[in-house]
Amino acid sequence: MTPHRKCLVLGILLSLLLPVAVAFAVTPDEMLSDPKLESRARVISQELRCVVCPNQSIDDSNAPLAKDLRVLIRDRLKAGDSNAQAIDFVVERYGNFVLLKPPFQLNTLLLWLAPALLAIIVLFQLMRFLRRQQSLPASEGFDSVEAESRDELSADETKRLREILEKGPTS
């Protein structure tokens, strides 16, 4: 593909995603008069990803489809849906992709459990390491408890200083 052709295709793709000029995220005209329902709608829209945008919730996004979904969510709530029902309605049509909080299911088991598992493994290894380190025999050059400021030279610095004085700088 020539660069120009590529630009054309890219341009078309982009216009596909952004059909209308930039509008606002939540606008006053779509808000519900009932503050309770409205705040529930805000919470739900913050958990749903805008499918045509890069990593934004529909609450943050100004894409027209995001607006449609915000209005749809509000309609569902007005019709008496619970938060979970409203979210499920969107998931049934667009898939798990719209959930910014991934569902806990078989293929996300590792995603959700890995941090805790890792923490356990790492802490276990840490304890092992610290125990071993504690029981090491004293080693030359690193024995002395050094003064915090280390204004004086450490044992190995003294050794190196002696080397340098004898042989001259190595670099």
Next chain:
Amino acid sequence: MSRWAAVGPVMIFAVVALAFGFALRLDPHKLPSMLIDKPPPRFSLPPVEGTSAPLDSSKLQGQVMLLNIYASWCPGCRLEHPTLMRIAREKVVPLYGLNWKDKPGQGGRWLRQYQNPYIAVGDDPSGRAGIEMGVTGVPETFVIDTAGRIRYRHAGPVTEEVWQEVFVPLLASLGVKS
């Protein structure tokens, strides 16, 4: 244990690098349709201005057919339009249309300007029917089989290239010669 600590990093890295290699061949914008192997959701749309047949989703069965989502504001739709016209002319498969999120009159004007390839074309100004179909943008084209189940969704323009590469083999497997 220390052996594992030594080779562990390079092994993990190999897996990660392999995953990246595979990932390069994926299209991050491609979203799988939730409707595969399911009948289209129920909707009933009035005909687009200037056409006569309404679009009722219950009619979308009985033979292999295409449902194309278009809008007058969509440049990709212009790009695929000649292909759609050819399919309609050669009567390869019946072609239905859904005019998504257009201002009043725009969808009809567009069809008058560029010709109408659809057997029936429904007007969906609010975009709700499109959302029922899980539409993310236009154009999109759904392949529906004889039993009235959706078999495939194509997001993006159906150019001649795409038609030959994707649609012809798929339709052949559904028993349609094209």
Next chain:
Amino acid sequence: MLAETGQFALILAFVVALLQGVVPLAGTLNRDRQAMTFASTASLIQFACIAYAYAVLTHAFITSDFSLSVVAANSHTLKPMLYKVSGVWGNHEGSMLLWVLILAVFGASVALGKAQLQATLRANTLAVQGLISAGFLAFILFTSNPFERLPFVPVEGNGLNPILQDPGLAFHPPFLYLGYVGFSIAFSFSVAALIEGKIDASWARCVRPWVLAAWCFLTIGIAIGSFWAYYTLGWGGWWYWDPVENASFMPWLAGTALLHSALVVERRNALLSWTILLGILTFTLSLIGTFLVRSGVLTSVHAFASDPSRGVFILALIVATVGASLILYAWRMPTLKYGAPFSMVSREAGLTLNNAFLTVACATVFIGTFYPLVIDILGDDKISVGPPYYNATFLPIMVPLLVAMAVGPVLKWKRDTVWGALQRLKPAGIAGLLALAVVLMFTLGRSLFAAAAMALAAWVVVGSLLVLVRRSRLGRTSLGESLKLLRSTPAAIVGLVMAHAGLGLSVIGITGISAWSSEVVERVEVGGPAVKIAGYDVGLASINQARGPNYSAQHAEFIVTRNGTPVTKLRSERRFFPEREQLTTVAAIRTTPASNLYVVIGDPDDKGGWTVRIYHHPLVIWIWIGALVMAAGGFVSLSDRRFRIGVATRQPAAARPVAAE
């Protein structure tokens, strides 16, 4: 013609980099001193070549030479000068050129550094640096040539994406790259040490200033990026857990771990292999970040036009560099030793604990960022991992880390007791409880989480400052004596206190905006009733048409009052950029230490009304103040004379910092 000389300079740099990668390695094997010193010469020549090429490209942008494809695609004659200069790195090709330029800067600094670096270590380090540079120069020459000419010269350029025309974003990439690429030195040092098979405390002492410098730049880079997102994206978010943000955050976490583990190597000669591994991993994460942004495998707010062939090339580069170094690691690591002992409760143990937490934190971000890819590869499903995931996994890891952060610096080296440390931290504990009580009181007991977070922040800030209080024997001796002691505190300790306290300040800001921000979205009319938010009244005073250099704008002026007394005027703009037919908004922000008032003008309706969004973000500015204090702490620490390696520091003449930049 000039552009062709730039291209030639790049080719020359590529050849020199290859030689720099090969000759010194051979030299260290044969103990050939000349071949070893060649590394330094080569890295200077390489730097000169790349700097020249970079200057040529900058010249092309400034003079709007649209015969170059990059300039035509990304610049415009009407663009302000600042964005012509920053436009050089505002596109793929130029940003990669900046990447190798910074790589060359670091290489040249190692070559020039007066550090008492063993000749073989320096030669090998520069050789590895040369190989990395050769790889990326090849990437530029073969897939992203900035000097590509257009067959026909367009009359006008395409312009820079208006969202990118912002001072914050103009300076974000250079700092980010100084960080990313700075970690290449840690990588090269690690690989050089593995090649030699000799790693010890002096190695850690050589590498730490470089890590620290890179860390400081990366901290600033991330802070600028986050601040930019806050004020330009128009809804006051400051961190989105977006793949591209994570790409810069992971090297930061790993680099922070490296900074601390290198201290243990320096002091106890322990944690050697882990530190080497971290040195490799930190830069690997930087490379993966570059891959992520450049290949477009993940969609992101910051997505650049991507190209699969570039992705393949960068992936091949990563596999070659990282794969080879990790194989070398697997081969050499078992021969590494354990060093000197330290107790379970000691500064060293604290530093190791810090590494444990940071590793888990970094791995969590990594998993969250790449898990969607795995799902995508495996089958038909597709998932997103957004902020709720990180709030549930990353934040719980941060809590114990923050608790430990105050404890670490008061622990004694080698051996200490828990009781002793807690005694020393009593004032920090009291400050934490006080913060808890105050917040609970003012919020009437409603924000328990926020109160706990504030307590944690107070614990960290006061706990860190205690280090200075104890050193200066404040309250236990005369004030004059205390001041004298304070002045004689080594810069590294002042730096430590600043960096730790800085994070505490950031926690205050994060808590403030997460727990107490409020928002009003309303339709208002010019001169109409004011919008009430957090005790302020914000009224739309006027809307005027305005013109910028390359855009037209609607300029909205808001008058802010509180209980009838005027507070300030705020000006927000909607800008229309005709070259790209793009609309952006400029938020008006009133910043005080206590809170930000954030006003954005939106779309007009046909009845003379305007949509406005107004936010009140308590304490939010402390997020970035904290980050800058952290980075400043790093720089203060860099000025410490302990980094002026070479024991001859007793002679003032030799007192020059290693990290000269």
